[in-house]
Amino acid sequence: MNTATATTNGVSGTGQVHEELGCYLLAGQAKSSHDIAVEAVEAERLGLGTAYISERFNKKEAATLSGAAGAVTERITIATGATNHNTRHLMVTAGYARTMQSLTGGRFVLGLGRGVPLQQDVYGIPRVTTAQLEDFTNLMRRLFRGEVIMGHSGPAGSWPVLHLDGTLDEHLPMGIVAFGPNTLKLGGRLFDQVVLHTFFTDETTARAVATVKRAAEEAGRDPDSVKVWSCFATVGEHVPEGERLMKLVGRLGTYLQGYGELLVRTNNWDLKVLERFLGDPVIAGIRGLDVTGTPEQLAHAATLIPSEWLAPAATGTPAQCVAAVRNQLALGCDGVIMHGATPAELAPIVAEYQKTA
Numbered sequence: 001m002n003t004a005t006a007t008t009n010g011v012s013g014t015g016q017v018h019e020e021l022g023c024y025l026l027a028g029q030a031k032s033s034h035d036i037a038v039e040a041v042e043a044e045r046l047g048l049g050t051a052y053i054s055e056r057f058n059k060k061e062a063a064t065l066s067g068a069a070g071a072v073t074e075r076i077t078i079a080t081g082a083t084n085h086n087t088r089h090l091m092v093t094a095g096y097a098r099t100m101q102s103l104t105g106g107r108f109v110l111g112l113g114r115g116v117p118l119q120q121d122v123y124g125i126p127r128v129t130t131a132q133l134e135d136f137t138n139l140m141r142r143l144f145r146g147e148v149i150m151g152h153s154g155p156a157g158s159w160p161v162l163h164l165d166g167t168l169d170e171h172l173p174m175g176i177v178a179f180g181p182n183t184l185k186l187g188g189r190l191f192d193q194v195v196l197h198t199f200f201t202d203e204t205t206a207r208a209v210a211t212v213k214r215a216a217e218e219a220g221r222d223p224d225s226v227k228v229w230s231c232f233a234t235v236g237e238h239v240p241e242g243e244r245l246m247k248l249v250g251r252l253g254t255y256l257q258g259y260g261e262l263l264v265r266t267n268n269w270d271l272k273v274l275e276r277f278l279g280d281p282v283i284a285g286i287r288g289l290d291v292t293g294t295p296e297q298l299a300h301a302a303t304l305i306p307s308e309w310l311a312p313a314a315t316g317t318p319a320q321c322v323a324a325v326r327n328q329l330a331l332g333c334d335g336v337i338m339h340g341a342t343p344a345e346l347a348p349i350v351a352e353y354q355k356t357a
Contacts, residue, residue, distance in 0.1 A: 016354050017075070019049035020329065022229065022337040023346055024081070025069060026053070026060055028247070029291055033059045033068075040069040042343035044076040046350045050229075052081035052111070052195075052337055057123075063096045070104040078104060081195050081231075081337070082113030082177040085136040086126055090157065094143050094164050097172055110140070111195065113177035116258050130182045131155035137174055137190055144172040177231075179262060184208055188215025193227040198339050199252055199312050201267045202331055205230060209332035227335060230328040233313035234338035236321050239345055245298045247340040248310055250290035253277075253301045257289060269309060277304045314338065318352035325353065 025039045036053075043051045051069055055062040062083045069078050078100065085093065093110075100108035114128040121127075135156035142149055146169050149162040175193040178184045187194035194212050196205060213223035235247045255263055256277055264274045277283055282300050286293055289301060314324035328336045338346050 016357070017047045017049065018350070018353065020335045021048050021325075021350070021353070022050035022052055022079075022335060023048055023341065023343055024052045024054060024337065024339055025343075026065065027340050027342060028251070029056075030059045033065065036065050036068050037072045039343050040073050040076070040078075042347075044073045046343055046347060047354075048076060048343070048346075048350070049335065050077040050079050050109070050337070052079050054081055055083050066096075066100055066108065067103060070100055070107065073104075073107075075107075077107050077109060079109035079175060079193075080111040081175070082111040084115045084125070084128060085112050085133065085156065086128060090136065090139060090159065091162060091164070094140060094162075097140070098144075098164060098168075101170075101172070109173040109175050109193065111175035111177065111193075112137070114179075114183065118258060129155060130186055133176065133183075134186060134190060140172055140174065144168055144170055175229075178208070178212070179266065181211055184211040185215040188212040188217075188223075188226055189219035189221065191226065193229060195229045195231055195337065196333070197263070197266075198231045198233050199255065199263065199267075199309065200230070201312050202327070204267050205312075205328065205333065206331045213332075228333050229335045229337050230331075230333040231337045231339050232325065232328050233340045234321055234325065234346065234349065235313065235315055235340055236318060236345070236349055237316050238318075238348060239341065242295055242298075244315075245295070245302065246290055246293065248313060248315070249298050249302045249305060250293050251340060252305060252310060253283070253289035253293070253298075254291070256305075257283070257286075267309075269306075273304075273306060273309075277301075280304055314349070318348045319356075321349045322352045322356060325349075 023043055025036050040051055053062055053065045062080045066078055097110045112133060117127055132155045135154040143164040146166050152159050173192045175195060176187045176191045177195045178187045179197050196208050209228050212226055212228050216223045216226045233248060235244050256274060260274045264271055282297060286297060314321035325336050
């Protein structure tokens with residue numbers, strides 16, 4: 001745990017800054033985009049190290065939210081977790097990252113991800129490949145070194161000229177949300193940080209960390225320079241029961257609907273259980289269980305999902321949640337994103353974490 005003395009109103013009352021802890025802002029479906037301002041300030045007050053911003057095509061456009069979070073905070077790192085490289089022109093994304101670095105004094109991390117294939121197919125967005133991510137990232141690195149890139153043609157696209165600012169000579173921190181082995185290896189050899197997926201078992205988490213660190217070492221990098229974040233569902237018993245059901249059963253159910261086979265195979269779970277879940281007439285009639293699921297539908301879904309599939313999460317009392325979070329660090333993760341809870345909901349858990357440091 002890293003601690004620092006409180007020097008501004010952006011640090012928790014105890015004066016502790018936990019660089020190894022993070023959260024998502026506007027977790028799940030946002031009631032109002034404006035809530036990000038309150039949540040960002042609270043996350044910083046709690047002493048969390050990083051505030052992550054996910055992206056959905058409704059009220060959660062990442063560039064807008066990043067600017068809002070950066071403008072109301074002074075210390076906490078703001079990171080996208082994640083945006084897709086192919087939904088904006090490369091120069092628009094570069095300008096977004098450059099603006100965020102200027103706005104925050106260098107507190108921004110551009111985090112990329114593959115996205116959801118089904119959604120990409122519906123919207124006519126090309127599916128993201130490992131080669132595209134690598135090409136795009138290398139281009140961003142070059143732009144932030146002030147280079148003029150002429151006639152580039154590669155997996156990420158073709159452009160006559162790319163140029164951001166000739167006076168630039170800096171390193172843009174970049175992260176990647178990783179699931180499969182190819183993306184984990186890419187994270188290890190190229191990125192500054194890797195965010196794992198929610199509901200990974202302990203065995204999967206340890207294996208993923210080892211894959212990232214080994215890839216970094218094989219690429220001639222210091223493995224410790226690549227920070228691996230566990231994205232860990234954290235829903236304490238102080239959260240109302242209906243909301244707990246939505247944040248746990250609803251969220252896992254939505255993952256199973258979107259890319260269940262990948263998650264099940266990654267965790268070495270039983271594919272027949274997934275088939276029964278997806279084939280259930282109630283589940284088949286719901287699009288996005290964590291968005292539109294009623295209490296009755298969520299309760300029904302809970303009967304179809306094995307308890308061990310929901311077990312990779314921090315639940316119960318604040319002390320029990322802290323023990324589960326610390327176990328993620330013991331598995332080799334460098335940081336834990338306490339996922340699915342607002343900063344206000346995380347307050348008693350962070351207080352317990354500080355007491356038992």
